[in-house]
Amino acid sequence: MSIISRGFAGLGSDAAHTMFAFAAHPWVGLSVGILGTVLIQSSTTTTAIAVTAVGSGALPIEGAIPIILGANVGTTVTTSLVALTFIGDRTEFRRALGASTVHDFYNWLALLIFFPIELLWYPLKHISGTLTDALYDTDWLPNPAHFNFIRAATRPVEHGVIQLTSHVSSALGPLFTILIGALLILVAVRYLGTLLKLLMVGRARDILIKAVGRNAYLAMASGMGVTVVTQSSTITTSVLVPFAGTGILTPAQVHPVVVGSNLGTTFTVVFAAFAGVGQDAKIGLQAAFVHLIYNLFAIITIYVIPFLRPVPLFCAERLARVAAEHRWVLAVYLGTVFIALPALVIVLVGVV
Template identity: 40%
Template sequence: MTANAEILSYTESKQTQWRSWLIVAALVYLLLAAVGAIGDGFKTATGGNARELFAFATNPVIALIVGVVATALIQSSSTVTSIIVGMVAGGLPLGIAIPLAMGANIGTSLTSTIVSLGHVRNGEEFRRAFSAATVHDSFNLLAVGILLPLELLFHPLEIASQAVAALLVGDANLSMKDVNFMKVLLSPANDVLAGAVSWLPTLWSGVALIVIGIAAIVFSVTTIGKVLRRVMVGRAKEIMHSAVGRGPLSGMLSGGIITVAVQSSSTTTALIVPLAGTGVFTLRQVYPFTLGANLGTTVTALLAATAISGPTAVLALQIALIHLSFNILAILIIYGLPWLRPLPIVIAEGLADLAQRNRLFVLAYILGVFFVIPLLALAVIELF
C-alpha cells in the first residue's frame, strides 16, 4: 500500500468514526426525548393520577416478575430501566418501580446463557461457558433474594437515594424549571411528539405518547449498542485481555468500562462467555467482570433521568440512583463477605454439571427461570 493510500484509508477511518459518534449523539438525544414522552404520556393518560392506575400492583412480587419477563423478552436492562425512569416521572410509585428495576437485573442475564449454547457440542467447553454465563444469573438472583426483603422492610435504598437525589437536583431545579438546560434542549422534540398525537382524545394521546416513547427507547438503545459495538468492541477485547486477569477490582473496572462504552451489559457478558468456554479466563476471573457489567448498565438510567425536569425530577433521579445503589450494595454484601462470595460460583458450577450431563436441562433452565416460573408465580398470586 502506498503512502497516499494509507493516508486516504486513515482519513476515511477517522471520518467513519466521527459519523458514528454523531449518530450516537443523535440517538442519545432521541433516548432522552423518549423518556420525557413516557412521563408526559402517563400524566396525560391518567390526568396526574398514575398512582391509582398502578394500585393493582401493590404486591412487589408482581412488579419483580414483570421486570424479569420484560427484560428477558427485550434483552436490554438499559431499555427497561429507562422506561421505568419515564414511568416514575409520570407517577409510577417507587414501591413498584424498585422491584421492577431489580427484575431487570435478573432478566438481562439471559443473553449470556444463550451465548453459552455456542459451545454445546464440546462437553468441557460447554461446561466452562455455561458456568461463566450462569454465575451472572446466580449473583443477580441472590442479590434480589437478599436485598428485596430488606428494602420492603426497612427501605434503605429508597431513603438513601432520596437524600442524594435531593442534593443533586436541589431546590434550584424545581424553582427554576423554566431555565432548566435539559428542558430547553429537549423542548423541540417534546413539542413535535406532543403535536403528532394532539388530534387524539386526551386519554389516547397519552397512551400514544407512551407507546411512541417505549418504541423510541427500544430503537435508540438497540441502535446505540450496534454503533458503539462497531466502534468499540475491538478496544473492549483489548481491555478485557489486559485487565480481567489482574484481579477482582481490575475485572470489575474493566466490566464496568466496557459496558458503559457499548451501552449493553448483555454485550459485555456475551463477549466474556466464549473466552471462558475456550479456557482463556477462569470462572473466578469472569465472576467480578460480570459484576462490573451490572454497575456499567446503570449509567443509561442515570442519563435518562436528566431528561426529567420540574417536581418529578427528584423521583426520576431517585429510581436511577436506586438501581445503581442496589448493584453497589449487592457487590458489597455478596462479594464483600467471604462466606457469601463463593456461593454464585458454587451454584453456577452445579448448574453447569447438570447441563453437561443432559442438554435438555439447558432448555428447562432458560424457560423455567426467565419465563415459566415467573409467569406461574404471577398466575398463583392473581388467583389468591
C-alpha cells in the first residue's frame, strides 16, 4: 500500500485524480468494485487499492465507498463456483449451491439496503469519519502512527521498488510503481491465504463444524475468527460447501458463518491502512473503517432482526432448486449479475 501511495504521489494530483475520474459516479464505482473483485478474486485487494487511493489523495472518500461496497459483493462468486464440483449429482448440487449462494444474497441484500441510504445521507462516511477522528485526535487513545511497525517492516521493500522504477521515464515510473504495488498486494493475499489454508484449514474446519451445530452466534464468531486467521472469507465459506453438499450441514447452519466471515475480512484492510503515510493517510484509514462499519450494520439489520434473517436463505434455496433442474440457470445468474451488468453500467454511465 505504501508503494502504491508513492506511485500516486509521483503522478501528481491532477493525473491521479484523472485516473479515478471514471469511478467518481457512484454506480460506476459500485460496478468497478464488483467486476474488479470478480476478476482478481480478492475483495481484500480491491478494497486495499481503493483505501490506498483515498490515502494518497487520488480518490475522494465518496468515490471509494461504492467501490468498497461492490467488492463486498464481488467476492461471493468464488464460493458459488465451488458448488459446481457437485454438479454431477442433482441432490448434492442443490444442497451445495443453496449453502454457497447464501453469501451472495446476504451481500446483495445488504447492498440493496445501505447503498441507497449512503447516496442520500452518507451515514458510512460520517460515522467512519467520527471514528477516525477519535483515534487520531484524543489523548485517551494512542495515535496509530506511533505504533506503525508495519511501515518499518515494509520500508526496505518500498525503497527497493522506488529505486527500481526511478530508472524508468518520469511519466511511466509512477505507473509502474502503482502496478508493482497492486501486484504485490495480490501476491501477498494469495500466498498468505494459500499458506494459512494449508496450515490452518483442517483445524479451522473442526472448529467450524463443532460450532455450527451448537449456537448461531457461536458459529458467527467462529466464521469471523477463522477469516481473520486465513485473511479470506472465501476460504471460510468454501470449506463448508462440501459439507453442505453431502448433507452434513444445511444452508441454515452455514448462514451465520457467512455473516461472521464477512466481518472478519474487514480487519485485514483496517490493519493495513495503518501503514498509510502523508497528509491523506487519515482519510485512508477512514475508508478502511467504512468496510468494517458497513458489515457491522449489515449484521445488525439483516441477521439480528428476525424479519430479514430468512431472506438470503430463502433466495439461495430457491435458486438452488431451479438450478438443480436447469443447470444453465446458474451460468446465466453468475454471468449476468457479476459480469454483464457491472460491465454494462461502466460502459453506459462512463460514456454519458
